[in-house]
Amino acid sequence: MTNAPQAVPLDEGRPLLVARLLVVVMAVCFGFTVAEFAAWGFPGWPSGGIAVVCVLMATEAALTAWFLKERALPGIQAFAYRAGEWVILLLLLKLFSELHGGPQALWTNIRQWRQDFPIHLFNRDFVVNVLVAYATWQTCLLFTNTLLTMEKTYSEASSTVSQAISEQNQPLRVTLLRHLLVSGGFLVILGGAMLQTALLPPGRIVSGSWITTLIVVYFILGLILVGLTNFTALITFWRTNRVAVQKDLAGRWTILSIVFLVILIAAAVWLPTTYELGLLDTLGLFLRLLFGLVQLFYLVLLYLLSLANRAISSLFDNPGEPAPDISIIPPTASEVLPQVARQVTTPEFVKSLFFWAIFLGVLIFAFRQYLAANPELARALKRVGPLRWLGALWDWLKEAFQEVHQSVGGVIRRGVNRLRAGRKGSRDLRTWGYVNLRRLTPRQKVRFFYLALVRRGGETGLSRHDWQTPSEYAQTLESGIEAETDTVEAMTEAFLRARYSREEVSAVQARQSQGYWERLRRALRSWRAGKEEE
Amino acid sequence: MLTELAVFFLLLLAVASIVDGGFAFTILYLFFGTALFGWLWARQTGKHIRFTRRFERRAFWGETIPVRIEIENSGLLPVPWLHLHESLPVDIAPEGPSQHVISLGPHGRSEVGYVLHGRKRGYYTIGPLFSTFGDVIGLARPQERGDSPDHMTVFPKIIPLTSLHLPSRSPHGTLRHHQPIFEDPSRILNKRDYVAGDSLRRVDWKATAATGRMQVKQYEPSIALETAIFLNLNEREYASMYRIDATELAIVIAASIANWVVLQKQSVGLVTNGIDPHLDGQLFVPPVPTRKGRAHLLHLLETLARLQPSDRTTLVEMLGRQSPNLPWGTTLVIVTGHVDEALFDELFQVQRRGQNVVVVLAGRAMNIKKALQQAEQFGLPMYAFQDEKALDLWRR
Structure with a gap:
């Protein structure tokens, strides 16, 4: 099916609006996790209603950031605005903290201010509430400000055609990703601490699934946000360069993003997060399995050869005399696999294999990136004797593999070509004085x-x-x-x-x-x- | 971006190792998977995308040339976005967008297009076609691919001439002539009564028998016009201020004359001292021998389309080398931007060899009047055209 692109003006405003909403939800997730951590760290802290506070704080942060950007207030005025905003927010949070116990509790607290003002004003519940609210507010503000900068860059790019938007956009996306990874990393540490049973006071139970769900949802939303900004950056670049964009591109993009994320989430949930076998056990088992497979192949080959040999010898030997029994029965997998394989089931082995493969893959990836970021270190490492030998061995292995790959590929290609040529030759009807026009x-x-x-x-x-x-x-x-x-x-x-x-x-x-x-x-x-x- | 990710992955591994953090692995899979599959996706896209460019490879001046690019995804994975950027020469660049973004499904096909404008003669490179593609999330870097270019020829402008008169001494052709010396016995014009002195070879015996009077055949004089265009593209032989316009005008004149000669069903050839970028490393453009027909005209036009001025050989050198190879009676049309004594001497020698010469001065030359006088002295027909409009002289 052909679908020619037309010069359709794609609007980057809509994806950015969705991105802002995502940021609010992410900030709420962040706030919830911090609240869970507060409830874990401060037993007795009344967490009721904190969810509403998180939602309100995130929304407030998003709206005020947008408001300040629209007004473009000078530095001092913006500071004054923020100070006033926080005074009001603190008052509201104080009210929220004290109203847990009813109006009477609030009144009692206010009367205590005369005796020891700081201690009673900044009591534990209020401080914890402020911390949770601030975490939510700040997270939302961090992302929203980056998004607003993006919007500003895009709107300026709209009026300047020759602007290289891609170069400007990339650092902004990196900043956004950095915010996501830093804030997310903080959440991972909090979550990890909360799930550590050794750190729990006796008799306390933490809902691990709720916390991990919150953190995972935060990251999934973060990925969607990164995807949205990618789309926005691209369509802005295309628009400024007057690129004709296919009409249904946005729709296709959305569907593909959803499918991609669903598959990814399913895979992430399905893949093992723990291991049954240690790294060396898994590696040993894997190598033995490989060896066993090679052995099995060899035995099957030998068995087939012996069958052929028996058939040939039966032609020459005395028919009355039975042929010697030289048949080899292929061994079963359980015989080939070593003892350790009997102790673990195949799914466990496969899970461990996956786990360690990904683990090692991530380590190698991280190491390569680190070396790529520090070329001097990479050069210094190359000069170290054993590492140099390892590098040379790796290069040799790579070259050998490439040579084998090329020669095998060449043989197959030549064979296929010969077969094709043979087929063509057999189809060549010119020898019969007949030419099929359609085949010319x-x-x-x-x-x-x-x-x-x-x-x-x-x-x-x-x-x-x-x-x-x-x-x-x-x-x-x-x-x-x-x-x-x-x-x-x-x-x-x-x-x-x-x-x-x-x-x-x-x-x-x-x-x-x-x-x-x-x-x-x-x-x-x-x-x-x-x-x-x- | 990847460095940040690498640090984050290490943090996740550390958290998962220290505490009971299976969720850290889930997050690790999410991000590692996004980066890895994004990279693999783009890689697979690059492997399975095929482009086919369809367009007419020859166009006349002023024509519009639609170019269609067929894109095929032979892979099982869809292509979320594919940015196509065609590198095009400015002289024939389209007015609309030449960059396109499309999305393709598994085994999907699409087609994009643009219209080139044959504004200037030449041999153009269309492409290479640069394509950029990536995944939807954008953690992996988008990948780029450049596909091989094609070539297109825009023929020079042809001005239809109607009243061009080129001299010829080649008898027995298809063009009428007024001099009886060129009478063609195969072209009987009329019959008349015999008068004393008529050759007996001219007697039409059948007509004589039918009429009862001696009848003789009258033949129509005819000539064959075999034309060789000598196009001087030595840039030093054009006024430096008007060099570009003058050489282009010379090529237009050469193309128009060739077109006129072919329309008269006569043969035409081309000798030039310009360079052809298509012929790498060759010092001279090989002379195009005199032939008839439209196919030959297209061959000539193609050569003219590609020609570029050079400073290797002078017109006099070219004439001295090539004109002796031409047959007796051939008409040499010299298209140049400059005439001097040496050229007139050479042309005089050419005339003495029995070949005809017409000189066409293209562009603004110095001392045109003097040149015309000299040509008259040598008995050479000479025309001077300062611009295309002046060619109306041959269109009346």
Whole structure:
């Protein structure tokens, strides 16, 4: 199906709006996790209603950030605005903290301010509430500010066509990802601490699944946010460069993103997070399994050979005398696998294998990235003797593998080509005096029609002499069928191009040649009829 | 971006190792998977995308050339976005966008296009086609691919001439002539009564028998016009201020004359001292021998389309080397931007060899009047055209 792109103006405002909403939800997740940590760290802290506080704080942060950006207030005014905002927020949070115990508790607390103001004003519940609220607020503000900077960059890029938006956008996306990873890393540490049973006071139970769900959701939303900003950056770049964008691109992008994330989440949930076997055990088992498979293959081969050998020997031996029994029964997998394999089930082994493969993969990836970021260290490491030998060994292995790959690939390719050539040869019907036009390439078709013209010309009386070039023969034809001079020349030109040039001959050109040939055939027929009448 | 990710992965591994943090592995899988599959996705896209560019490889001046690019994804994975950027020469660049973004499904096909404008003659490289593609999340870096370019020829502008008169001394052709010396016995014009002095070879015996009076055949004089265009593209032989315009005008004149000669069903060839970028390393463009027909005209136009001025050979050197190879009676049309004594001497020698010469001065040259006077002295027909509009002289 063809779907030609049109110059559709894609609006990056909508994805950015969705991104802002995502940021609010992420900040709420962040706040919830911090609240859980507070409840874990401060037993007795009343956490009721903190969810509402988190939602309100995140929304407030998003709205005020947008408001300040719109107003573009100077530094002092913005500071004053923020100070006033926080005074009000603190008052509201104080009210929220004290109203847990009812209005009477609030009144009691206010009366205590006279005796020891700081201690009673900043009591534990209030401070914890402020910490949770601030964490939510700050997270939301961090992401929202980055998004607003992106919006500003994009709107400026809209009016400056030549601006290299991609270069400007990349650091912003890196900043966004850095915020996500830093804040997320903080959550992972908090979550890890909370799930550590050794740290729990006796008798306390923490809902691990709730906390991990919160953290995982935070990261999933973060990934969606990164994807959205990627889309926004690209469409802005395309718009500023006046690129024609396919009409349904945004829709397809959304569907693919959803499918991609669903598959990824399913895979992440399904993949093992613990291991049954240690690294060395898994590696040992894996190598033994490989060895066992090779051994199994060898035995099967040997068994087949022995069967063939017995069949051949039965032809020469005395039929009355039974052939010696040399059959080899292939061993079962359980015989090949070592003892350790019997202690772990196959799913456990597979899970461990996956786990360690990913573990090592991540380590290698991280190490490579670190070396890529520090080229001097990489160079210094290359100078260390054992590492240099290891590097040389790795290079040798890589080259050897590439050589094997190329030679095997070459053998297969040559074999396939030979088979194809054989098939083509068997299909070549020219030996039967028959040419299937549909199987000819456009170049062959052009040549075929020209040769048909030469043959028909000879039959009609305008035969081609051996010494005549195509151009000279064209003159002979033109002398006969004067009305079709242009057609003869076009046909000759097409033939010359197909026969002597390396230019590509298209199917359209082949069809044109067919048209010329049919026209000339009619002309030759009428010319001959005229001659016969004379 | 990848460095940040690497640090984050190490943190996750540390958390998972120290505390009972299976969820850290889940997050690790999410991000590692996104980066890894994003990279693999883009890699697979690069392997399975095929492009086919379809367009007419030859175009006349002023024509529009639609170019279609067919894109095929032979892989099982969809292509979320594919940015196509065609590198195009400015002289024939399209007015609309030449960059496109598409999305393709598994085994999907799409087509994009743009229209080139044959604003200037030349041999152009269309492409290479640069394509950028990536995944949807964007953790992995987008990948780029450049596909091989194609070539296109825009023929020079052809001005249809109607009243061009080129001298010829080649008898027995297809062009009428007024001098009886060129009478063609195969072209009987009329019959008349015999008068004393008529050759007996001219007597039409059948007509004589039918009419009862001696009848003789009258033949039509005819000539064959075999033309060789000598196009001087030595840039030092054009006024430096108008060099570009003058050489282009010279090529337009050469193309127009060649077109006129072919329309008259006569043969035409081309000799030039310009360079053809298509012929790498060759010092001279090989002379195009005189031939008839439209196919030959296209060959000539293609050569003219590719020609570029050079400073290797002078017109006089070119004439001295090539004109002796031409047959007697050939008409040499010299298209140049400059004439001098040496050239007139050479042209005089050419005339003495029995070849005809017409000189066409293209562009703004110094002392045109003097040159015309000199040409007249040598008995050479000479025309001077300062611009294309001046060619109306041959269109009346």
